[in-house]
Amino acid sequence: MTLPAGLARILPMLATLVLLVAAITVVSPGFLEISVANGRLYGSPIDVLNRGAPVALLAIGMTLVIATGGIDLSVGAVMAICGAVAAKMVTLGYPLPVTLLAALATGAACGLWNGLLVSVLRIQPIIATLILMVAGRGIAQLVTEGAILTFSDPGLAFLGSGAVLGVPFPVLLWTAAAVGTILVLRRTALGFLIEAVGVNARAAYRAGVNTRVTIIAVYVVSGLCAALAGLVVTADIRGADANNAGLWLELDAILAVVIGGNSLLGGRFSVVASLIGAMITQTVNTGILLAGFPPEYNLLIKAWIVLVILVVQSPRLRPLLARRRAMRRGTPT
Amino acid sequence: MDAVLEARGITKRFPGTVALDAVDFTLARGEVHALLGENGAGKSTLIKCLTGAYARDGGTVLLDGRPVAPRSTADAQALGIGTVYQEVNLLPNLTVAENLMLGREPRRLGLTDRRGAGREAARLLADYDLDIDVTRPLDAYSVAVQQIVAIARAVSLSDKVLILDEPTASLDAAEVERLFGILRRLRGRGLAIVFISHFLDQVYAIADRLTVLRNGRNVGGGPAAGVDRLALVNMMLGHDLAQAETGHRARAPDDGPPAAQFRDFGRSGRVEPFDLTIRKGEIVGLAGLLGSGRTEMAEAIFGIDGSDSGTAEVGGTARRLDSPRAAIRAGMGFCPEDRKTDGIVADLGVRENMMLALQARRGWTRPVARREQDRMVADYIRRLDIRTPHAEKRVGELSGGNQQKVILARWLLMNPGFLILDEPTRGIDVGAHAEIIRVIEELCDRGMSLLVISSELDELAAYSDRVIVMRDRRQVAELAGAAVSTGAIVAAIAAAPQQRTAP
Numbered sequence: 001m002t003l004p005a006g007l008a009r010i011l012p013m014l015a016t017l018v019l020l021v022a023a024i025t026v027v028s029p030g031f032l033e034i035s036v037a038n039g040r041l042y043g044s045p046i047d048v049l050n051r052g053a054p055v056a057l058l059a060i061g062m063t064l065v066i067a068t069g070g071i072d073l074s075v076g077a078v079m080a081i082c083g084a085v086a087a088k089m090v091t092l093g094y095p096l097p098v099t100l101l102a103a104l105a106t107g108a109a110c111g112l113w114n115g116l117l118v119s120v121l122r123i124q125p126i127i128a129t130l131i132l133m134v135a136g137r138g139i140a141q142l143v144t145e146g147a148i149l150t151f152s153d154p155g156l157a158f159l160g161s162g163a164v165l166g167v168p169f170p171v172l173l174w175t176a177a178a179v180g181t182i183l184v185l186r187r188t189a190l191g192f193l194i195e196a197v198g199v200n201a202r203a204a205y206r207a208g209v210n211t212r213v214t215i216i217a218v219y220v221v222s223g224l225c226a227a228l229a230g231l232v233v234t235a236d237i238r239g240a241d242a243n244n245a246g247l248w249l250e251l252d253a254i255l256a257v258v259i260g261g262n263s264l265l266g267g268r269f270s271v272v273a274s275l276i277g278a279m280i281t282q283t284v285n286t287g288i289l290l291a292g293f294p295p296e297y298n299l300l301i302k303a304w305i306v307l308v309i310l311v312v313q314s315p316r317l318r319p320l321l322a323r324r325r326a327m328r329r330g331t332p333t
Numbered sequence: 334m335d336a337v338l339e340a341r342g343i344t345k346r347f348p349g350t351v352a353l354d355a356v357d358f359t360l361a362r363g364e365v366h367a368l369l370g371e372n373g374a375g376k377s378t379l380i381k382c383l384t385g386a387y388a389r390d391g392g393t394v395l396l397d398g399r400p401v402a403p404r405s406t407a408d409a410q411a412l413g414i415g416t417v418y419q420e421v422n423l424l425p426n427l428t429v430a431e432n433l434m435l436g437r438e439p440r441r442l443g444l445t446d447r448r449g450a451g452r453e454a455a456r457l458l459a460d461y462d463l464d465i466d467v468t469r470p471l472d473a474y475s476v477a478v479q480q481i482v483a484i485a486r487a488v489s490l491s492d493k494v495l496i497l498d499e500p501t502a503s504l505d506a507a508e509v510e511r512l513f514g515i516l517r518r519l520r521g522r523g524l525a526i527v528f529i530s531h532f533l534d535q536v537y538a539i540a541d542r543l544t545v546l547r548n549g550r551n552v553g554g555g556p557a558a559g560v561d562r563l564a565l566v567n568m569m570l571g572h573d574l575a576q577a578e579t580g581h582r583a584r585a586p587d588d589g590p591p592a593a594q595f596r597d598f599g600r601s602g603r604v605e606p607f608d609l610t611i612r613k614g615e616i617v618g619l620a621g622l623l624g625s626g627r628t629e630m631a632e633a634i635f636g637i638d639g640s641d642s643g644t645a646e647v648g649g650t651a652r653r654l655d656s657p658r659a660a661i662r663a664g665m666g667f668c669p670e671d672r673k674t675d676g677i678v679a680d681l682g683v684r685e686n687m688m689l690a691l692q693a694r695r696g697w698t699r700p701v702a703r704r705e706q707d708r709m710v711a712d713y714i715r716r717l718d719i720r721t722p723h724a725e726k727r728v729g730e731l732s733g734g735n736q737q738k739v740i741l742a743r744w745l746l747m748n749p750g751f752l753i754l755d756e757p758t759r760g761i762d763v764g765a766h767a768e769i770i771r772v773i774e775e776l777c778d779r780g781m782s783l784l785v786i787s788s789e790l791d792e793l794a795a796y797s798d799r800v801i802v803m804r805d806r807r808q809v810a811e812l813a814g815a816a817v818s819t820g821a822i823v824a825a826i827a828a829a830p831q832q833r834t835a836p
């Protein structure tokens with residue numbers, strides 16, 4: 001029996017997620033319980049989906065950037081900038097739609113900056129985006145004037161803690177963003193052109209692909225995703241924290257893309273696989289907390305689990321395992 | 334003959350090909366020995382086998398009569414075989430002295446003795462008439478100087494054999510002369526020098542003997558004075574003038590409007606300005622040795638890296654061809670010489686590779702419907718007889734001939750008016766070869782204009798209406814009508830350059 005190509009691609013990540021959930025359920029049996037209270041869903045699975053929203057949003061844009069052979073280290077800082085812009089505007093009394101549009105435009109502008117550095121000035125992506133990673137927190141601090149900029153606008157707060165039909169709004173936001181992006185990528189030729197540029201930019205250029213615009217576009221999408229993620233975390237704590245909003249999340253997003261089996265060298269990509277990767281990392285985070293390990297072990301345990309996942313998924317391991325199996329069969333004991 | 338290095342029956346296989354097939358190569362003390370051959374003839378493979386970069390699969394190498402088997406270039410260096418590559422293999426940000434003395438710095442009290450190293454480096458360079466400040470970083474100096482420093486280092490480490498891989502590729506005439514002066518002096522000191530170059534004039538200026546490789550075999554050689562240019566080019570390209578000329582395609586030249594017209598078109602540093610007119614339904618062949626500017630001319634026409642002089646007119650309107658996109662909009666297509674790096678998108682399937690140019694032209698917002706794609710792709714798989722199990726097969730996994738057909742299909746489904754084919758039949762099997770020739774002739778009968786670059790001169794002569802011959806980045810001859818023949822092309826390639834009146 002042959003699986004459809006799309007399903008075959010994400011099967012290893014799905015299997016990893018299922019195994020992980022099973023393991024956590026053994027340690028803490030209540031993990032899979034979902035309850036309804038005050039018209040809202042509660043439980044660890046909902047918590048994973050909700051807490052994982054920022055990284056899931058970042059992973060969408062990061063997948064596209066990595067598909068072109070690039071990387072975007074600035075997304076954490078862009079989250080902080082966009083969150084600060086939103087908090088600032090809402091406290092200045094601008095209406096919510098204007099505030100949201102301004103935050104998104106800020107994210108897009110950050111992406112445009114990165115894209116221009118990479119495609120026009122041909123700076124290596126890791127360096128080009130490092131510039132904004134460092135400068136971005138400074139820009140956010142300028143916007144918040146050094147303090148944590150709190151607000152009480154219920155509309156903006158809804159983005160972080162609201163719920164629709166019992167489902168937390170961040171969950172709806174990232175799933176909608178993912179579905180929208182995937183539709184645009186696969187219903188238009190954008191996904192195809194991104195993959196062509198990622199596999200062989202020279203050949204794509206010679207076939208008439210506008211490689212420059214394609215590369216700028218993926219960084220703009222990444223900036224937009226970072227803006228959404230920044231809005232979620234800012235809304236969640238009802239305040240813009242220039243120093244800590246999105247801190248280290250660029251690394252979690254890259255990790256999600258890698259766990260999703262996407263090559264850092266670019267080329268074929270799967271947004272769905274990256275999203276499962278994001279949920280895997282969030283499940284690890286939540287699972288560690290539930291299992292009741294002392295919190296000082298969390299980071300180490302997480303690192304170990306990630307290492308095991310990556311080694312198990314590594315294509316190099318497969319022939320090795322196959323050879324051992326064959327050897328065991330071949331030698332009589 | 335006083336042989337310092339004797340290689341017998343060197344064989345090297347790569348998966349699917351025999352890169353070297355029992356090659357003999359003898360190098361005498363105190364000679365400059367030119368190693369010649371077209372791309373893929375096996376020159377670099379032979380060098381790599383001699384210097385230990387590759388392990389040979391068969392044959393023996395004798396150095397001073399003793400069998401050797403270097404396992405790395407460092408190993409070969411210690412045995413006395415030094416190599417200098419075209420891209421100077423030194424460290425540009427270290428000083429000249431550090432580059433010369435790296436790995437054997439004089440020490441004093443356990444520390445590197447900088448002043449001692451400087452003195453030693455200056456002494457080494459004195460033999461090369463190179464009076465430069467050895468404490469400055471290497472990249473402060475020209476490529477020519479860097480080359481000489483590399484040679485000085487190689488000779489000081491290895492005193493028997495010096496291998497120079499295309500040392501003159503980026504040097505101007507005066508720098509070449511200076512390099513040759515140094516080589517003559519080293520030769521006088523008894524060093525055996527292997528000189529790899531595509532420039533025949535230079536080969537005749539410096540080489541005592543030569544060896545020609547073709548398709549991994551030693552196809553001839555001898556004292557340079559005893560091999561004339563024509564015989565040499567024939568050896569390199571694999572033609573025999575005695576062999577019957579293939580019939581030239583008889584076709585009345587079209588007097589219709591030109592499909593494309595270029596005046597003073599060029600790109601400095603890559604190809605000298607040229608004039609070129611191609612009529613509707615005409616096949617123009619472009620011949621010349623490797624490095625003659627054939628590919629550079631084609632790339633300039635297709636807008637790769639842009640042009641910086643002259644005008645272009647395609648399909649009757651003036652165009653600015655500053656990118657492949659602009660060239661494609663003007664109705665052009667280009668099958669590149671290096672399929673793997675410039676042509677195929679290896680990880681994508683046959684269908685996506687075929688659709689790439691058309692989709693890029695339409696833009697990302699207007700995808701070609703999948704059913705339409707499948708129809709076009711199935712059509713071209715059948716018409717070009719592409720051997721693939723299905724349309725989604727990764728192109729990287731197809732054979733070279735089938736990859737070439739996929740790229741051909743990529744352009745044909747755009748229905749271009751003017752198509753450039755750079756070495757369309759290189760490295761592909763005989764069956765696919767014949768089919769590609771058939772397609773070329775068919776296209777032109779349908780009114781498409783073609784510019785075809787090829788080293789397969791018999792083929793080129795057979796299907797071209799006109800043949801342009803290039804040498805040293807400029808057009809040196811144009812053959813038309815009945816004058817197009819393999820022999821005439823070979824003669825034009827080999828013709829000695831006219832004496833320059835001014836020095």
